[in-house]
Amino acid sequence: MSNRRILSLWFPRLSAERLLRRDPHLDAHPFAVVRDSGQMQVLSSLSLKASQAGLTPGQPLRDAHAMCATLLTRLQNPHREAAFLGVLHRWAGKFSPWVAQQDGDGLVIDLTGCAHLFGGEAGLVDQVRRDCADLGLTVRLGLADTLGAAWALARFSAQDPGHHRSGDAIEQEARATRAKAGKRRHWERGGPLPGLPSRPAASGEIAAPGKAHSAL
Numbered sequence: 036m037s038n039r040r041i042l043s044l045w046f047p048r049l050s051a052e053r054l055l056r057r058d059p060h061l062d063a064h065p066f067a068v069v070r071d072s073g074q075m076q077v078l079s080s081l082s083l084k085a086s087q088a089g090l091t092p093g094q095p096l097r098d099a100h101a102m103c104a105t106l107l108t109r110l111q112n113p114h115r116e117a118a119f120l121g122v123l124h125r126w127a128g129k130f131s132p133w134v135a136q137q138d139g140d141g142l143v144i145d146l147t148g149c150a151h152l153f154g155g156e157a158g159l160v161d162q163v164r165r166d167c168a169d170l171g172l173t174v175r176l177g178l179a180d181t182l183g184a185a186w187a188l189a190r191f192s193a194q195d196p197g198h199h200r201s202g203d204a205i206e207q208e209a210r211a212t213r214a215k216a217g218k219r220r221h222w223e224r225g226g227p228l229p230g231l232p233s234r235p236a237a238s239g240e241i242a243a244p245g246k247a248h249s250a251l
Contacts, residue, residue: 039181040156040178040179041143041182042131042145042176042177043137044175044176045141045175048082048173049120049140050079051081051085052080052082052173053115055171061107061109064107065082065087065103065106066084066109067081067090067107068110070110075097077093077095078099089102126166130144130159131146133145141186143182143185143186146159157241160240163176164176176188177189
């Protein structure tokens with residue numbers, strides 16, 4: 036059994052929350068980042084209030100305005116979003132010397148041999164969560180033996196109790212993700228690793244070694 040441990044971080048509201056950090060007044064109303072799609076504009080990233088208003092990513096902007104007249108929007112800026120993810124990439128170096136960007140809205144961190152510096156895996160995951168809260172960012176996490184399993188945990192575990200997926204489906208998705216990531220993985224060294232106290236992590240975020248299927 037491999038001793039490798041991989042942490043996947045997914046920022047599902049990254050584009051919207053990047054702008055909310057710069058202009059908190061935008062959060063007075065439902066807010067969305069929009070992008071061009073063919074001959075129309077669609078929602079690309081939503082604030083929490085926009086999601087609570089029933090809006091969804093990929094929804095045509097005209098339909099969104101019909102549903103939510105108070106919706107505020109800004110046009111997507113891929114260059115600045117990539118630069119912001121680069122800032123988060125450097126921040127994540129505090130947890131491990133090996134960090135990579137993932138899917139344009141996430142990070143993957145090889146924690147092998149690092150978690151004990153934070154009081155264990157639960158303590159490290161809790162520190163990540165607190166840092167992201169301080170940054171005004173929504174984050175979902177998955178920690179497992181493989182990149183694919185960690186990716187799936189971050190995106191699909193403990194999100195909708197009524198939505199169950201088979202182990203075979205997870206394994207197929209994990210294999211596809213590992214193949215895709217293997218083609219474009221670029222690990223980079225990060226910063227130092229401070230020691231911090233531990234606090235229990237949320238259920239479903241951490242798969243015990245060799246137990247990814249039971250956690251999903």
